[in-house]
Amino acid sequence: MKNQRIIKKNHQFQIIINHNQTKLNPTFVLYYEAPNDNKGLHYGISVGKKLGNAVCRNKIKRQVRMMIQTLLKNYAALNIEVIIMVRKRYQSQNYQKNLQELEKLFSRIALEVK
Incomplete structure (x- = not known):
């Protein structure tokens, strides 16, 4: 069964990145957008060539x-990309x-989106 939660297309990535809402720490950068639906x-997920x-x-x-699968238990209801x-x-x-670093970023996003 296909996972319907994954964003793969370049134009979808660019729309979210150009929306200019970010949360970051030394391990991850999260660009996010809250769509209407x-x-x-x-x-x-994006991993650059510098990482190997x-x-x-x-x-x-x-x-x-x-x-992400472990975090979906807490954040699946968030309406974000x-x-x-x-x-x-x-x-x-x-x-x-x-995992802790990523969870901190998701919690910061959840506080801002609500």
């Missing part, structure tokens, strides 16, 4: 997807620390 949380070869970048994307950009510091931390 009530579809729930939609997300896209294709194998490393795909591993990072898989880990971030798993983080989010682009998650991963920074270089991600590789120097473990999974749990990265």
Whole structure:
């Protein structure tokens, strides 16, 4: 079954990024937009080439997807579209620390959107 929450198209990424609402920390940059319809949380993941070869970048994307799955328990009701950009510091931390960093950003967005 296809995941209906994932944003893949470049023009959708650009719309959200150009909306200029961001939250950031040393590990992640989150661009977000609150659309008018009530579809729930939609997300896209971007990992730059500076973080390694294709194998490393795909591993990072898989880990971030798993983080999103755990966070969906608390934030699935948010009506936002989010682009998650991963920074270089991600590789120097473990999974749990990265998950905490991402959860902090989502909680800051949730406070602002409500």
